[in-house]
Amino acid sequence: xxxxxRAFKIIDLGNGDRKIDKEEFYFxxxxxxxxxxxxxxxxxxxxxxxNDDGYVNYDEFLxxxxxxxx
Numbered sequence: 001x002x003x004x005x006r007a008f009k010i011i012d013l014g015n016g017d018r019k020i021d022k023e024e025f026y027f028x029x030x031x032x033x034x035x036x037x038x039x040x041x042x043x044x045x046x047x048x049x050x051n052d053d054g055y056v057n058y059d060e061f062l063x064x065x066x067x068x069x070x
Contacts, residue, residue, distance in 0.1 A: 007032070008061050019055035020045070 009062070010030030011020055020028065028040040036044075048056045048064040 005058075008058055019057050020061070021055055025056065 008020070011024060011034065012018065013024045013028060022042050022045050024037070025045045026038050029036050029041055045056055048058050048060050050063070
């Protein structure tokens with residue numbers, strides 16, 4: 001869990017708004033060594049963005065990675 005929080009903060013690119021937009025998401029994944037195209041990153045962000053506001057917040061990120069909590 002702590003590792004997921006750290007990954008989110010790294011991808012958030014230091015602005016601390018606790019939201020990841022499509023540019024932060026793409027470049028954050030690339031910085032973490034993920035081989036992904038911009039189109040694939042946008043599709044993944046859209047999947048994770050459950051409230052359709054154009055951003056992935058921390059809760060959406062955790063839910064997308066871990067699934068529904070027990």
